Amino acid sequence: MAGDGSDQRALQYEQTLMYGRYTQELGVYAKEEAARLRESGQRRSRALDLLEYDKGRCAKCRRSGYPYVLEAPAQDFISVCTVRCQKFLISRVGEDWIFLILLGLVMALVSWVVDFCIAICLQAQKWMYGGLDSNVFLQYLAWVTYPVVLITFSAGFTQILAPQAVGSGIPEMKTILRGVVLKEYLTFKTFVAKVIGLTCALGSGMPLGKEGPFVHIASLCAALLSKFMSLFGGIYENESRNIEMLAAACAVGVGCCFAAPIGGVLFSIEVTSTFFAVRNYWRGFFAATFSAFIFRVLAVWNRDEETITALFKTRFRLDFPFDLQELPAFAVIGIASGFGGALFVYLNRLIVQFIRKQKTINKFLMKKRLLYPALVTLLISTLTFPPGFGQFMAGKLTQGESLVTLLDNRTWAKQGIAEEFDYIGNAQAWKHPQVNVFVTLVLFIIMKFWMSALATTIPVPCGAFMPVFVIGAAFGRLVGECMAAWFPDGIHSDESIYPIVPGGYAVVGAAALSGAVTHTVSTAVIVFELTGQISHILPVMIAVILANAVAQSLQPSLYDSIIRIKKLPYLPELGWGHHEKYNIRVEDIMVRDVRYITLNCCYRDLHSVLMLGHLKTLALVESAESMILLGSIERAQLQSLLSQQLSRSRRMEYIRERAAAEKKCPSDVSNSDSEDGRQRASQEVRFQISTEESTFSPTRPASQKPLKPALKRPSVMERPTKLPTSPQDHSGIALKSLFCSSPDVEALEDDGDVEDDMTLREIAEWEERQLDEQVDFNNCKIDPAPFQLVERTSLHKTHTIFSLLGLDHAYVTSIGRLIGVVSLKELRKAIEGSVTVKGVKVRPPLASFRDSGTSSSETEATELHKLWDRHRNVSLPGEQPTSESDEKSQ
């Protein structure tokens, strides 16, 4: 807790190393960081809460036209009209739609610029390659060096500036939207690193995608915009609003990446959320539509396109898109894609784990952190070298070009022979003089498959969606070409001939494979929006659903896999129709040995409880006998209580009092009073700081009272959290064992007016006495309504509640009595146990049922009796007659 500065620097360094080392500790680390950040965030948000209040009011006043908002003398010279206009504008800035439009606009620009730069990079490579066609070796050098340099730069740049920018970003966004605070994931540095790193990575021509990173970039954009807008508006600091905006931003990310607003919204929902608030729906649609619109308008203005159309437009015939009898082929594509998708996720994880496990490789790679990206790039670009092996797998084409050719509505393998290939330049790449087009396609699929799985492990900002999409399209095209070869005149038995459209198969394959890898259905919608045609809706839907069914039963989604690899805090989904989950109850999985503190405990108990475990919150019960749950207290609160009790200032006080007592009778009360005053003062100061930025309304005689914001559900800290590490306790002995790492030197010796003339033994004695005192919870923030469950709550319901409310733990109570606690850990274990039918589920489902049948009612009864008896004893004299008459009448 102490030494925040140096600690953080160390951690920062560690984090920098993270990807190079492929360390396992990211998850643990992220959790710690999250906790730390949340604490400081709460401290900040408390201040901002105050700020928010004022601003909210001010915005109101402004809108209602009060003239007292002239903010500073600097505005004195501006005419009233301008002020009013400005006021109106500023008040409008607070509206959601302004924010969403700005977000959409910025993201569309970013997306377009990134695309533009990538296109230039890819063209440059082609130009270099084409210009050197006299010498194959030079050509090879150029072909290989260019991506290696770009990837190495991207990796290095990202590592140095913001290592959080590495990877897709969707797993992290999923975690953030679940309520976990991940440090540094939403900063400007990360934004810059992600955008530039992504541009370079994709410009290298590696099989990488931009979808995942764009989700992250959009979220970064939203977070930064939020911060920027909070300079004008009022409500930009509200946490739940920010989460809502982040969810919308994810939709914008996908939407402006593919110009697919609907698919973007749906994909982002499926990928990032467990429960989705329908009232957020319009936000996503609004921002994503605007963003997609601007993105495509930019293309029109740049004369790339004549008007707004789809990104990868197809031209399949409308009147007879496919025959009913072709459906089995589509189903086959779906099922095969399901297996392929699961294999891809498995392969990706295998590569990461293999590199982690190999100690020698690992050590070597740790030293030269940029070597791994360079080696992988070298390998992949060597294999795609067009005059080399690349000629058998259309290595010449960029990802986009391959996709366009694969979605072509003409048949390549007419009558089984690859001919008539002269009409489009790019499609030529698939034709090889010696080799069949089928062989080319098969090689392309196989090579790209492992290349993509490998490339996505490079520590640069990159996604895997687009590569998988292309592979799926190639697979679909392969099946389609086969079908076209088998049925040259189409399947239809009637007089009219409808030849088979292999491009339609490619569309189906693309949707199915990307759906299988990401475990989403909305790839179907993305495909429609990307191709601008919806004629194949039923085949696509069937294939996507089948692919999902297969993939989901074999492997987690790519994003969940990454979450597990990175050990981010996650809650697994309940799988498909595992009925036993309806039969597991909370009492089967809860921890019965709850750490708690009682209302009348002494500081010694506090000390021992704090020493024992590392739980972040502790239950507060009325007494050890009644076990009535009163609330929960955060660990830090207790630490601050304890450290205050044993603080140097109190010891000084004691010495002063002892000295005074030697003269006259002791005054006991002064202690708590002065403490109160001190706290009040600190609050006032904090309040004033926080309102510096806001404009003050004179109607309010503010900051005169001690403004102690009352209890809030996610219990926030009233007391400045620095207390435990504050200099006050630097000489405490008992505390040393707790806060053993407190080398905070910059101690304010402001209590120096009284000499610290106690010996160590005296101090120890004094502390012993202090520890025997009863704890005074008055100045302590208690969360008075921690989430409670009942023993009989089913696992299914518990999961729902945990994921709905983003809980970390919940207490299990029985008529007010605390009987257990369930945390994410137990829940996760139970779910995974129940899925694999092993692990936690040691008790058969009926066990709990039998137990509750025989015991629970009795224990309830006895407990109630206890309470009741106790009560009868306490009951006031006025109540006595009642119980007497009770006895009489019985």
Add this chain to the structure above:
Amino acid sequence: MAGDGSDQRALQYEQTLMYGRYTQELGVYAKEEAARLRESGQRRSRALDLLEYDKGRCAKCRRSGYPYVLEAPAQDFISVCTVRCQKFLISRVGEDWIFLILLGLVMALVSWVVDFCIAICLQAQKWMYGGLDSNVFLQYLAWVTYPVVLITFSAGFTQILAPQAVGSGIPEMKTILRGVVLKEYLTFKTFVAKVIGLTCALGSGMPLGKEGPFVHIASLCAALLSKFMSLFGGIYENESRNIEMLAAACAVGVGCCFAAPIGGVLFSIEVTSTFFAVRNYWRGFFAATFSAFIFRVLAVWNRDEETITALFKTRFRLDFPFDLQELPAFAVIGIASGFGGALFVYLNRLIVQFIRKQKTINKFLMKKRLLYPALVTLLISTLTFPPGFGQFMAGKLTQGESLVTLLDNRTWAKQGIAEEFDYIGNAQAWKHPQVNVFVTLVLFIIMKFWMSALATTIPVPCGAFMPVFVIGAAFGRLVGECMAAWFPDGIHSDESIYPIVPGGYAVVGAAALSGAVTHTVSTAVIVFELTGQISHILPVMIAVILANAVAQSLQPSLYDSIIRIKKLPYLPELGWGHHEKYNIRVEDIMVRDVRYITLNCCYRDLHSVLMLGHLKTLALVESAESMILLGSIERAQLQSLLSQQLSRSRRMEYIRERAAAEKKCPSDVSNSDSEDGRQRASQEVRFQISTEESTFSPTRPASQKPLKPALKRPSVMERPTKLPTSPQDHSGIALKSLFCSSPDVEALEDDGDVEDDMTLREIAEWEERQLDEQVDFNNCKIDPAPFQLVERTSLHKTHTIFSLLGLDHAYVTSIGRLIGVVSLKELRKAIEGSVTVKGVKVRPPLASFRDSGTSSSETEATELHKLWDRHRNVSLPGEQPTSESDEKSQ
């Protein structure tokens, strides 16, 4: 509470009258019914819970291959192989996907059959009309009589069989999915009434839709299928699973109605849910896709179509769907549709309210309940009579035909003159020799607008989506034709000429107006799936979003409007960006005067509390001083406690004892013992009944123990709820005041062995004594963890929690102390108040802030002190030293 049978019959009758009378009480009634049903449902579900357990186990055993499941001697002759096969099949039936496939299949068939019948009905009308073209009067009679007869039959049939089938069904489904149980809304009767009523209503050619009813039909289907499947599988009785299945069913309803699986899923989510579980997503997609697929395959098999394509296929050009400069026109369509949609909702509500208010009309209509539908139908069909006014508004065309012609990709008003109209038969209807096509369109829009608003108030099963969709298409076509007339060669400035496609405008208009009326964005997706073209995605999205923005700021959605008209229990949405909601706290809206009972209260207190209010649940606190919330008890539980205390059997017992006491000393305990035994017996009986249907596994020595299921969150009743109305209390005096309506005559006089020789005065005295006894909560079911909020919880968060968890009320606590209660009512008021900036929001947002700053900490402290002091007094001798040392050290 008593006289359930006759009461229900009366209510049934009342309900039958409901629509004829346009009574206001449906909402109130629905609530009461819901409460009643929930109670009996819980009684049933308790039994089924047991059942479920057994079945779950059995299914397991079966799967693991234990041979002891031979269910009856009837199966003895079946070979082992068959049994195994059967076992496997039965165990598979439990899988979700089987259920979803069945649901999809059934709904597709229903949809197709309904469509087929509607088509036949409409053809019959045309045939009659065409056959009588010699005599205009006869023609008119045929044209008018036919729909009047059909609508009257539909209305009468629905009223008689199941009045719940009337209307759209989406508002009711929204309420049901929110967790409210609406009686009789999901029964087989309703299913039959809805399907037949809908077919007749739509067959009449009135401007009515089938979407809303199909959502209801699909839900009915799911509920019935669930019941049917529970004969085989195990988990079909789980409540949360049923809700999940109902949500999927809504998607199926829309999906198979329009052959729009994606749009169906999204539309059903937007319309029925507040929070959507993403893990349900695949269910909807799976079932809706399957359903849409079968629906279209049926069309192919029926030779209506050559292959699977869209329902209202369009053939717009793909390469240049629209020009950028046309976007303002699309935006205008969107904004105008927004106003139009709001007007439609307003008009619809106005008509209902007008008819309700007009006493004379109302009385007359009440007497002749079928007159209103007949009159409305007569009016509408008279106006559409083709040789009459109908010639100016394409009255000849059915709804589907109009839509097809409106979406045509050819321009009608080329060069401003309506000509070249001979190519399609139907499009001819829009052409009038004297009148411009613009006039026809305008007349069509205006007439259909009020006609649709009027027609949807007819008490038949009908929706408003399709009529609105057609009107929107007509409006879009109108704008498109205007554009085409103004820019005959298209707007594009380049050399290439791309004429304007008015059909594209029609698509945009349809999506925008239906989106505005229903407040959904997903109509855009439905439009794409209906037309089979996605080329106009950006104009459609822009128009839909603008229409939503306008409509949502003016009126509630049509479904919310109906919810309000019917006074169903609902929770309004938080509107767009009303920031003040982040500043209202629970303490601003909560009711501070909470009804509670204490743990040591006597029966008299119970009696008075029950007499005072009509709350369904009461808070149980430890004592009036501490106010520590221990749980909540249902009213019925308390009533049963009270009635048991004053029961005849206890009085008999007393008499018996008194008689015995006259001989020897009294034995007090026998009473409670025998009671316990009785209860135990009744439970055992219930258990055996419930497992009759299930197959018993011999591993379990079941039904020997008193199986008392432990506490569950939605606290269920342990005690048979019939107790309050049971004959035991028919002679109680004090209870008379509570259950004054208990003319239950069929009293079982099984206690008749002891003569009831007490006089009335003696009974009164005895009851007075009984009332003074302390309540024994042992046999009472307490919900030990009612949902708790904190004073500072924001309105926004409260709304989220209420809608997420489907709460009815939540207690507000402060460190375990009960300080208030918030129910749906308060929340609703607060939201509506904050939206209109009047009403409940009497305290300024900052007031609560100031209060909490000054008071909350102090009151907390004092309350804690109280608890603490009290504790110190009770503390056991062993604890004494601690407090002594406390005093010493201070």
